[in-house]
Amino acid sequence: MRPATGLLVGQTATVDALTWIAVGSLVVWGWLLLGQGFFWRTDVRLPRGDTRVDPGSRVDPGTRAIPGSRANPGGEPVVPCEDPADLATEECWPAVAIVVPARDEAAVLPVSLPSLLAQDYPGPAEIFLVDDGSTDDTGKLARELADEHGGLPLTVDSPGEPPRGWTGKLWAVRHGMTLAEARPDMEYLLLTDADIAHEPDSLRELVRAARGSGLDLVSQMARLRVATAWERLIVPAFVYFFAQLYPFRWVNRAGARTAAAAGGCVLLRREAAERAEVPDVVRHAVIDDVALARAVKRSGGRIWLGLADRVDSVRPYPRLGELWRMVSRSAYAQLRHNPLLLVATVAGLALVYLVPPVALCAGLPAGRPALWAAGAAAWALMAVTYVPMLRYYRQTLWLAPLLPLTALLYLLMTVDSAVRHYQGRGAAWKGRTYARPGAAP
Structure with a gap:
């Protein structure tokens, strides 16, 4: 017993x-x-701000655009915008450089790049696609797509192999930002991945949110592709776990220490980037989006992160092995x-x-x-x-x-x-x- x-x-x-x-x-x-x-x-969505800009207008009274661009087909000379504090009142849209790091992205570019070329942005905007040592003719395809679709001006360049201590993506981003510096009127940088497709008004709404809410960094978590059984099981949870680790409301609170961004879509004020010394200060970061947001917030910048309505990832992860590698x-x-x-x-x-x-x-x-x-x-x-x-x-x-x-x-x-x-x-x-x-x- x-x-x-x-x-x-x-x-x-x-x-x-x-x-x-x-x-x-x-x-x-x-x-x-x-x-x-x-x-x-899931209600943390892009803030509307208060820029008093007519969303249906392609070119507003205060706009100054790049000669020959979609916003300025007549080729009028460029006139820099006035003091940033007056821009909302004058309805003047700031100049934006769109930097796209791309490495072996020929499979997704035919879907993503035309969406950038077709941005219906009232102000000056230009795309800098940085070919990060691709072996699949990514750069050549990008030029062909620009010739076929027209739209925003596109510059394709390559920085060569990254130096020791740099990740390839951040080295490409740095090169794209250097190219943008040749345009002194560029006030914002849109850092977006080559697999991200944007609705035609995406850039306009990002700038509206940044200007209207006084934000130095605005980032949207792109809606990832969910088509196969494995994607349905794993992808929504990926965003769920990310939000659990970095609650968006904490990220967006000015006094909170939590900082994060979604690397597929980041609108960054050029002045804030210089103050935070990015991307140099985060040059070795594998999780570069979170490191970037931390650097901007640590330097006194205001950041915002939320879910996207106009931004989608077109990269497929049909099998478990591909999703596994993405996470691991x-x-x-x-x-x-x-x-x-x-x-x-x-x-x-x-x-x-x-x-x-x-x-x-x-x-x-x-x-x-x-x-x-x-x-x-x-x-x-x-x-x-x-x-x-x-x-x-x-x-x-x-x-x-x-x-x-x-x-x-x-x-x-x-x-x-x-x-x-x-x-x-x-x-x-x-x-x-x-x-x-x-x-x-």
Whole structure:
């Protein structure tokens, strides 16, 4: 009888420990629901501002445009805008340089580049596509598309291989910004990836938001492609987890320390870029968008981040392997290549996302109401917070209860990212592998 009694006590202790863990998970979800900047809401959209510019007007009275551009077909001479403080009153649209770093992007350029060329922006704007050592004739294709579609002026150039300590993308961005400096009237830089397609009024609304709200950096999280089964399972969760890590409301609060941006679409005031010394100060950053936003905010700039309505990523990730590589290439870099942070992250993901379904499935057959009730409640809160993101991506709500499975995949991707790093294959992208920041000069 004694061995059986001892076994029963051991089993009870194990179940009780699991119950307490499940209750802890439920408490965490209660805090995430109310205390993490309402990260799960999807209503943080581009602010309208108050520039008093007619959205239906192609060229407003105060506009001064580049000769021969869409906004100035008559070829009138360029007249610099007045003091920035007066621009809203005079309805004068500032000049914008659109910088597009591109490496082996021939597959997506036919969709993305025409959307930039066709921007219906009332003021002066010019595109600088920087060919970052492509092997698929990206630069040649860009010129052909510009000849075919017309629209905004396009300059295609290449900076050569990046120096040691620079990522290829940031070296290309720096080169594009240098090209833009030849136009002294350029007030804003639109940094956008080669796989991002913009609605015709995208640039206009970005500038309107920046000028009307006094922002130095305006960034939109592009709506990623969701077409295949794997994309439906993983992509909405990618944005959900990003917002959980960097709640948009905290990012947009002037006094908060949280800073982030979405690299696919960043409108940056040129003066703020110079003050923050970007991109030089973040030249080795693999997660360059977050590093850029931190540098701008640290230098006193006002930043804003939200979900996009007019900006879409056209890059397909049809198979799990492609999505896996997208996440794992930078996941360990997000953890600063710190093994302790890796352990804490794995434990945190397990507690928050895996414990609830385990508690429910273990508690029901064991007849432990406290255990399965805590697991069920935590799982329900998890699913409820995921619903707004699924609606934003126009996906079935039946995906909400599958979030633990998606979180498990992300946990494995994060561990794989660390393994690749210690094997010397970390942060690999399109033929380049980058060292951790501490190893860069």
